[in-house]
Amino acid sequence: MTPPYSVAIVHYHLHRGGVTRVIHTASRCLTELGIRHVILSGEPDESGASLPVKVVEGLRYHTDPGGPTARQLMKEMKAAVVASLGSDPIVWHFHNHSLGRNTVIADVVAQLAEAGEAMVLQFHDLAEDGRPMNYPLIADAELLYPHSPRIKQAFLNSRDRRHFLAAGLPAGHSVLLPNAITQPAAVKPLEKKPDAALVLYPIRAIRRKNLGELFLLSVLSPKGTRYAVSLAPDAVRWMPVYEEWRAFAADTGLPVLLDVVGRLSPSPKSPRTYASWLRHATHCINTSVAEGFGLGFLEPVTLGKPLLGRNLPAVTNDFAEAGIVPGRLYDRLLVPVEWVGRETLRQRLIRSMRATLESYGEPMSNEHLERSFAAMLHDGHLDFGNLPEDLQRQVIHRLLSGDGLDQVLVEIRAETQPARTWLRRTLKLTEPTAKPGDLLPYSTDAYSSRLKKLYAELIDAKPEPPEEVPKHKILAGYLKPGSFHFLLS
The missing domain is CATH 3.40.50 (Rossmann fold)
Incomplete structure (x- = not known):
């Protein structure tokens, strides 16, 4: 049975790298689950994979003044979703919305939150965690980390989740969503053992x-x-x-x-x-x-x-x-x-x-x-x-x-x-x-199950006005005295 909702995955780009691989894996999992979806990206998928990608240029990296407003970008994103999926209820799955690589994406998320939309806000990297050049772009965002029964913050590791819980995020509005490990093509052994490592x-x-x-x-x-x-x-x-x-x-x-x-x-x-x-x-x-x-x-x-x-x-x-x-x-x-x-x-x-x-x-x-x-x-x-x-x-x-x-x-x-x-x-x-x-906990089957459960919970939840994890508390957690690292400065 086809689920009564669709999914819009949102990211700045689809360049080669970790986040793109995660998105590719998620797309294939959703296809196998029969969940209709579209990937909104600021740039084309450079891998050439046959995935349902729609380019919305306003999503690309953009840190200078000018460009579309949050309202204009949200309108373009919704139009791309309707053109691809029709008018089904949507779960918006954002990757790194708070990273500080786009002047308006955090405001788009805030507006969707105020409208009661179902959302996953997934963090691969955080501006507060060793990315001082990124932080000024999000420092004044009014609603940077919204949460509600229909908005869940998704974390790759327990350490980041603990930081957010300590800052006031309710545990029920968070989820641990580790990446899937996909089996690569087999590597044929060398015929002769090498002389040195x-x-x-x-x-x-x-x-x-x-x-x-x-x-x-x-x-x-x-x-x-x-x-x-x-x-x-x-x-x-x-x-x-x-x-x-x-x-x-x-x-x-x-x-x-x-x-x-x-x-x-x-x-x-x-x-x-x-x-x-x-x-x-x-x-x-x-x-x-x-x-x-x-x-x-x-x-x-x-x-x-x-x-x-x-x-x-x-x-x-x-x-x-x-x-x-x-x-x-x-x-x-x-x-x-x-x-x-x-x-x-x-x-x-x-x-x-x-x-x-x-x-x-x-x-x-x-x-x-x-x-x-x-x-x-x-x-x-x-x-x-x-x-x-x-x-x-x-x-x-x-x-x-x-x-x-x-x-x-x-x-x-x-x-x-x-x-x-x-x-x-x-x-x-x-x-x-x-x-x-040993890697079964990180298999694509396990990842598919996590995604399906997560999306179903969000769609079934009743809309409530969003609350915010105080961003100054998030920052304080990552900048606590004794944590400085030269290579993250």
């Missing part, structure tokens, strides 16, 4: 992915080990940091290859494709310092590739609750504080934190400074992943001179050991720590 980081190299950590690990890895990053950034704002690492790779000759897909081959005469790099990779890695869901932790399991690198409890705790050990991960990568200097770090912290907090319209208090500085110190060490890039390069140059190779430590569950020893042992292990069957 090839460690693939399958990401776009934006700042929070922490490229410096790859270079540090490459210094400490067994001879012949190579590290590869699949793609360059696709946003202008991240290119200066990326270009600095490209220049560093050229200057040092370290075995870290950047932007490899389509540009380089993993071995002589092999294709330059992503599939080819996956095939040749002996391991996958994560060094990111922040993620919304953490696809990169689970996808290597589907490929039969072992994962190593940095743990992110904000996302991996949910995996642990599901009984999944995604990889061989360290909690911190520690270097002696004297390699950077306490006063150097403190002065950099003062400058960076003040600028970041000002972007959020917040003053820097002495409590912010002292608690954040104290949080960076770990028994005479600093976590390499929370250093600005120039200080990361300073540390790596010291190691390249042969000084202190065994003073770099990995911390795993409060125990430390030399990172060089840990790497030598870990890179010899070629079996993943989980099996594809």
Whole structure:
């Protein structure tokens, strides 16, 4: 039986990336469920997939004055929905409406909320969480986080949901909606076992992915080990940091290859494709310092590739609750504080934190400074992943001179050991720590069931005037003293 409602999925664009993949998966799930739907995007789907996409140009990234008003954009969106689906009751499913990438999208959501429309507001990224450049665009929104029995906030991980609950969101107006893990095409094993490890980081190299950590690990890895990053950034704002690492790779000759897909081959005469790099990779890695869901932790399991690198409890705790050990991960990568200097770090912290907090319209208090500085110190060490890039390069140059190779430590569950020893042992292990069957909680079937239940609950709920989660409380939760991170500033 066809459900008595349709769904409109709304996003700024359909470029290659995590959110687009989630939307593609959701569309296929809805098709299998027999739920009529349309995807409203500010730009065409660059994948060329045969999905029901309608382009509404006013949805694209737009941060300058001018352009359509919220009322005009809402009118265009409704017209596109009616043209595609007729006049069935609609569930609006917005992705990242509060990210600060469009001048009016938050106001569109507010107007739909006031009209009693059924809505899912799904967060993949938040302007309050390490995106100070985005926040000014949403700071003055009158109704940024509406909720009611017909409006649910959907979260990829429990940590973000806890932030919103602490700020006043009723638990019944929220839902945990983790991404589905889709089974990729099988990767044909190599005929001959490689002589040395090839460690693939399958990401776009934006700042929070922490490229410096790859270079540090490459210094400490067994001879012949190579590290590869699949793609360059696709946003202008991240290119200066990326270009600095490209220049560093050229200057040092370290075995870290950047932007490899389509540009380089993993071995002589092999294709330059992503599939080819996956095939040749002996391991996958994560060094990111922040993620919304953490696809990169689970996808290597589907490929039969072992994962190593940095743990992110904000996302991996949910995996642990599901009984999944995604990889061989360290909690911190520690270097002696004297390699950077306490006063150097403190002065950099003062400058960076003040600028970041000002972007959020917040003053820097002495409590912010002292608690954040104290949080960076770990028994005479600093976590390499929370250093600005120039200080990361300073540390790596010291190691390249042969000084202190065994003073770099990995911390795993409060125990430390030399990172060089840990790497030598870990890179010899070629079996993943989980099996594809362990991922059933994140299957497309499970995702379909969650979507169907969520939409039915919203359509059946009676309209009530929306209330708002106070946005200043959301901001305070993410900016609490002691939480500052250089690579998220």
